[in-house]
Amino acid sequence: MPAMQGLHLTADLQGCSTERPVMTDPAALRQLCLAAVQAAGLLAVGELFHRFAAPTGEPAGITGVVLLAESHLAVHTWPELGAVTLDVYVCNFGVDNSAKADALLQWLLNGFAPQHTDVQRLARGRALVSASVS
């Protein structure tokens, strides 16, 4: 039986400005994610965003996911660190969605404008393709 072939991009961001609403406002992050999915030509089939409590009164982080017909997008923000992690995973079931995954990730990176990004590209159902730091 075959494994599901696909491409999984991870991006670990540093130096993201907490002033950007996408870091602390679930509605703003949701808007960014759905716009990015649409711009990349992927299909959202569900979404869920959770804002963590901030007992100290500082900006709280958000965890969000968009379920895709092609797999999923996940975002976690840590405003207290200026850090964000992104996951873009697309299956290639009958069609190669890799270019769309790259486009989705790039759109999201533009939304966070990090000072530093560590991207890893995983071939799912196979082995590691490459890792790059910029």
Next chain:
Amino acid sequence: MPAMQGLHLTADLQGCSTERPVMTDPAALRQLCLAAVQAAGLLAVGELFHRFAAPTGEPAGITGVVLLAESHLAVHTWPELGAVTLDVYVCNFGVDNSAKADALLQWLLNGFAPQHTDVQRLARGRALVSASVS
């Protein structure tokens, strides 16, 4: 500014029996995921499961996520292929959750009982640790 350190486990499963309800029944998959999260000592803060349409009458796949205080769990099933992909991602913000991530993945693997599994271990915010096939 620091990156968020964490451990991301991916598992690509082959040879999963479609007879198992977790392959096609969102309620069964939800139950497995939440039981696995609890058994691993992680904290669920949200969940979303989507069943895809099956126009041909064949079993349809499911996409599901559980948002964790420690990051997320994602599952995709393809009953038509006997394939499943799993993602377990835990941040290590103040505490090392790696052992809990391993426990969560193992619980899920037991639930699907694949004939073959390809596991990759990604150190988020750093570089690839290792990949293994069993």
